[in-house]
Amino acid sequence: MTGLARTTVTFRVDALLQAGYLVEDGPIREAGRGRPAVRLRVDDHSRTILVADLGASHGRLAVGTAAGEVLAEEVIESSIDLGASMVLDGVSRRFDRMLKASGQPANSLAGVAVGVPGPVLAGGRIARSTSMPGWHDHPVAQHLRHRYGVPAVVENDANLMGLGERTLVHPQAHILVFVKIGTGIGAAIIVDGRVLRGRNAGEGDLGHVKLPGSNEVCTCGESGCLAASASGRALVHTLNARGRDLTSSRDVVALARAHDAEAEEALTRAGRSLGSVLSTVVGLLNPDVVVIGGDLAQAPQLVSATRDTLFAASQPLWTSSLVFEPSTLQDRAGIAGAALMIQDRIFGPDAVDARLERISLNQAPATSTGTRADRPTPPLGA
């Protein structure tokens, strides 16, 4: 099928077997002559990945296999405002403990992926943003690569969540828009399974789009932003001004679950604002699917107000076949997307070629200067 000579294929397959990417999975019974055919499969079960989805106020960490199975998962309370060094140190310590407890050998580690609630530039640096003070220009991916010696990716959390929903829940969607509404508001556009990226990593910055008629002051210093009226931070502020003592988006949702009228009303108003801004997005892109996730999307009041406003403000052409729904993967959307992204990196042609090259250097006979032959095989992807 490839048009390659059998010897070429055999050479390449042998290298992949030796490097642990492929394993033989039994002979194929086939009448015929010549060397018997052998079934091969990608060995992703014995490789370990570390993934984290860091939000503004809490995060979720997981140890899994490169096949996507979760071996252990933990939720941490950690404010992103503590800054890059402190947050990453805490995450790494937790990762180390989880990896040890999972029983996976340390040299099985193949990749690390971390989602953050802010814009990420190419190469895994954090762009300047008011949502992540103390992180500006921090080379997070490089930091993780150095610490673990394996490929690392850092990505905006909404992008990861959108990728997770597209791949695992709506694999046929041509255009999927994911909106994360938690402490802040962000969005992702996934086109044919790929994250759509803007020039300066500012894509999906829906929270700072202006909401007509609003002049609420925003954390970005402007006024009238959608997030200044509709984010979890804004709702906590509004309800606290009325004598509540809330600290996070989750407190607002819990209050609405207990049928608190003020919390329900605040979530409904937030949903209307979000739906109104989203109608512009839907008119511009005509997506197949809009998924709404993040803590506030667990409140049915917000989801239905968003849906009602969005559909009322849209042309029938934009919405006649639009699927609008709350996140199916919920709290796990971020780590699911992170796992998909690092799998793609670990098994990508560049990473595979680089590793095969290192192994062949490793196994070259010792030269006059060489100690290479004595070095152990590096972990997958290192």
Ligand SMILES: [Zn+2]
């Ligand atoms: Zn703003």
